[in-house]
Amino acid sequence: MSPLRRVGGLFAAALAALTVAACGSSSTGSSTTSSAAPAAASSSAAPAAATREVKDATGTLIKVPAEPKRVVTLTQEDLDAALALGVAPVGITNGQGIDTPPAYLADKVQGIPVVGNLLQPVIDKVVEVQPDLILAGDMQDQQILDQLRKITPATVVTMAPTDDWKLSFMGIANTLNKLDAAKQVLADYDAKIAEAKGKVKPAEVSIVRWNPQGPSWMEKRQFASFVATDLGLTRPKAQDKDGTAHSMPLSLEALADIDGEWLFVSSLTADGEKALEDVKKTPAFKELKAVKNDHVVSVDGSVWSTRGAPLAAQIVLGDFVKALAG
Template identity: 30%
Template structure:
């Protein structure tokens, strides 16, 4: 299934087809930067799943991999020299719409877009970009790939599990790596104010149970509360449906598959369905296997339709969340109407 759909599950081929594509959390304990380092503007040491990386002060040539690091860097005023190709929701050049908008607003040219490379990072192209640092804060790189990348430039991996870094931690970690921790806090404060305003405008969200799912190519995926997209929904006032935890089978830290025979047990006040096309969205509501889901039967389904809309909130990033927030909130409001 697609990453924005499955992590949203991992990234275009690394996890399924595109990762359907997570919400919020405080800074990870797996990352570390001393205040003295930050205040002095010197090199910064960041801990992650593969050890620790010392990033030189004021890195100018930044290469980003995976999801969200590009957006965080741009939001912090640093334009990467090379960014990953996005085949799921990107344009013909592999650039995401909110990234293209931000670059246009900044009046800068599009950075080098790295060639699509499903199985491993495009090492030669990355080396050709001559980076000072490689940011793979929300990615699926393996330890072996990390070691190879580290021979090119200092590389910052994810703090714990692949494709599971809370979106806020992506912003703060990128901020630390770039010597812009204060700016990162400002970016997050601005986004938090937008989320808070949306939640305040929709008090009906508070306390309603919610589940987020994808039905893709005959496989039904349910996202756990650890998934960044679900964390974001909880930020808006919803609570994770107890049935999501009760039906979990240990497939993954952030999602699991559920047989069609069990869908009638997936109970929630509101259901969020991610669909790449309108036809898929329509089929979800009428298919025999999904029509038994309580929220589908009662008409309380919020559908996120289209690769760009899915990617914007699966999981959100420093640039995509403001870009996609209004349309998601409108869909959630419509789905919540009439719930008890």
């Protein structure tokens, strides 16, 4: 059985079990996966102040609004997921490795106040937007969490470091009380995957982020890699490792580890981009099979190198289809 099917099976089993456990809770359901799992809903509060409890990704029970109105997102993934679920935040952070909101979401976040950088909120700016719910991604800085919970106790660590993008998304959806909508979002994604499979040729794909220190390849359950697996694409032998992270930066002597029939490459910083441009001039890079066959595809690192969410998944899927369509 493939890694994807094993993950999918666990996801389905966990979701089914939690759905049974959550029967009788508020409107749109409150079941989810390992991230931000639900507990018993509150029934005593007045409708205008209705709350429910979720278990966040650290296992902590957090009381959150049943229908949050003023959501702040501290990561790109929280923002992407919220927008995919029809929730417009009142405060957001800049994207990964950049000093602006993610470019692929720019048209959807115009006019929304920026309250800091990724997982680095400016506390005064968060206070100004008066949130009733803060989606804190995989925040691990307890001091910042304590400060945020003074603004609103409804500050939720929505994802664990080992969660793949679908598990993270369902955790965020549960916190927002949008599980039914989330199931539809994933069903739509599955439909697009099925359609794309009829267009793309079978291929071996190397997925790489170029850093100033050298290239890192992505493990098989990292976001973009997961989309590749959904499409039925294979990975080079050197990259056939289960996990949600990436390799250490490789030296020029180890460039063979990034070779494949196709090479999808991105960077997150100007220094990484410069390092990539410099290495393109070297004999070692020119000897790569993908380079010789003109199968090198430059992609957006602020999308491909993240933990991922539904709107980003559509972009990665589109990039694969554009390159590999028969």
